[in-house]
Amino acid sequence: MPARIEALINSLYRSESRRVLASLIRLLKDFDLAEEATQEAFTAALHQWPHEGVPQNPRAWLVSTGRFKAIDQLRRRARFQTTLDDVVDELEEAISDGEDWDEQLFADDQLRLIFTCCHPSLAPEAQLALTLREVCGLTTEAIARAFLTTPSTLAQRIVRAKAKIRDANIPYEIPGREQLPERLSAVLRVIYLVFNEGYSASSGENLIRHDLTLEAIRLGRLLVQLMPEPEAQGLLALMLIQQARAAARQDEQGDLIRLEDQDRRLWNHAQIAEGSALIRQAFNRGGAGIYSVQAAIAAVHGESPSFAQTDWHEIVGLYDLLLRLTPSPIVELNRAVAVAMRDGPASGLSLIEALAERGHLKDYYLFHAARADLLQQLGQLDAAQQAYRLALALTEQAAEQRFLQRRLTALGAG
Template identity: 60%
Template sequence: MSDDTAQEARDKVDEVYRAESRQVLATLIRLLGNFDAAEEALQEAFAIAMEQWPRDGIPANPRAWLVSTGRFKAIDGMRRRARYDASLNELATHIETTTSDPLEQTNEPIEDDRLRLIFTCCHPALSSEAQISMTLREVCNLTTEEIARAFLTKPATIAQRIVRAKAKIRDARIPYEVPPPLELPERVEAVLRVVYLVFNEGYSASFGPSLTRADLSSEAIRLGRLLLQLLLDAEVMGLLALMLLHESRRQARTSASGDLVLLEQQDRSLWNRDLIREGITLVKQALASKRIGPYTLQAAIAAVHAEARSAGETDWAQIVALYDLLLRTEPSPIIELNRAVAVAMRDGPAKGLELVDALLKRGELAQYHLAYAARADFCRRLGRNADARASYERALALVKQEPEQRFLEKRLAELGQGTVSP
């Protein structure tokens, strides 16, 4: 084989690794029944590919070849180690007889394996943090260092979380399966929650100096697309639409200096029209389904914003109506707060203030900075500057993210200039 074709084969190995290593892993986990053994087998299979493909050519079905090689290597390894641990021999025979070599079988349910992997990583018996770390590591192939950087924590913390999660999967025997239809809605909900948490962490980082960590958001969108490809479900569509519509505003929501720009002040020409088009198409599809869930409704709200050419042209009545529906499917004080903001836009700040004050009185939002920020804004628009100032100060005392803090400080300062000192 010439040097050129050898290089081509090596490039092909890289390409297959990027595109298919997670699918190969997902199938190896099913065949070997163990995450660690599957990861080891995956690495071995790719190492052998790196050696053989440049010499012997690229196999007709690279993915099946890799699964087959990984499976064979794992069984072989167990047999060799059986000298020290006799139970491994039994295990090797068990795997050999109960699973088939994918090269001999053409209709392996590969896609199912990826769904199995997602449902296992997002199993509700794992803690929320563990679900997120496992999904990013095993499904998205981020390294522990990358995950740690995204969540501003130490790689050792993430690594430990993953080790513990794998130990629980093994010891508590969390099965590697797509849940049966009866349990599917609840389990899909758990998966979507993980995807949305990842997206939000990337879109509005909950702490730290930067407003967005774009990589996490694009991972979440990639996950959403993968899920939709594997599982035709209205809420999967709704969540993907919601993420795309939020993502479309990324450019516009921070200024050059990294400050927060509110929706009404954003330069709408910066919004990504392709993402909006895709998002709106998905929302329409999801709304046409029988089961309209909270993600679809939130996406519909985002779509109404996306369709308005300017903030002033927003159809606030429709937004309030969508919030009413959302509150019926998912009662939450934060959604009530958002509804209050929409009502203020439709009926004026006095009406919004009334709703927010009633909400704050109930206490659930007492530590939530955006409740005070909304209240401050209503007061400001009503000319009640002293009240506005007090609420901005409360919000500032609670805010944890620097760009949001700067935004509130700016508003507070503007208020100072506008008042006439006695």
């Protein structure tokens, strides 16, 4: 096989496989069958494209091939289970070739899939697990780490969620406008999780997974077009402003660059301006929700000409508002860091130590990293070293590990 075509198919698998899967779930109305069909379609591409050439529309070819592979499989099964004949006939008759190749359907398929995975009849943890697995393609192991559970337990949760969708005939569709408000919260949460996994990957060599951040932003744009509610605008604004800093967050070796050390000339200021405009729209419409407030905090950073000129008074005030909306130890930690910037490291450290006394965030590496940084600023170097070691032991992200190891080395604890 020519190396060029193999590289192209591998690239398409990374960028398009989840979209192909979403379209096949729409067409086949069966998660497991669609997953098998997706794999068979890419396998067929590996065998056929080197001889027949790359099709003009590779994604449409993969979807169409996957559907016919699934129909062939169902026909083979129908020899032993005659009730499948009707299913095959329905699949062949209900969907025209023209619809298969409709780009607008492709564009909306992942949003349809998210609404299906976030259906209110599914438990919240099942909604998140299923969406991260099916829409984002995260491994069962990675999702299990996020849920602080075992891969086998997580796998069972996903299997049960798929069975519930099948047995309850949950529709694979974007709900009608009258149903959207009650369904919006779960969808926003899932898109936010997708973005976060891309913006700061939970494990692996790469700090940023641009495929996930860009996909989350694309889904966020689709959602705002469908339902321009303040919190949908706020989430899109938050993702745009955060992702605008991507080019400055890593050096050429892939190592982490802290916010205060980033070259702000590398930031996408047009994207920051777009996000800031969305925030203003959201707040003008009474949208002081959790995503809008987080977006406002990001906008203060994004619009500051330098780290030294950041308005920490405004940021602390926004964190106060966020804490009222969603009391959380992580929000308290972020507020403590902002207080340290406004009032000095001792003030921030006292807030962090109060969190520790309540037993919060002991397994959260950023808690120990933030505490270590403030201890270092206060000259408590032995305690800072110990906190950095704890943070290092708790993260599985390679870029974060290298960053923390450099901090330890700088303290003479290499």
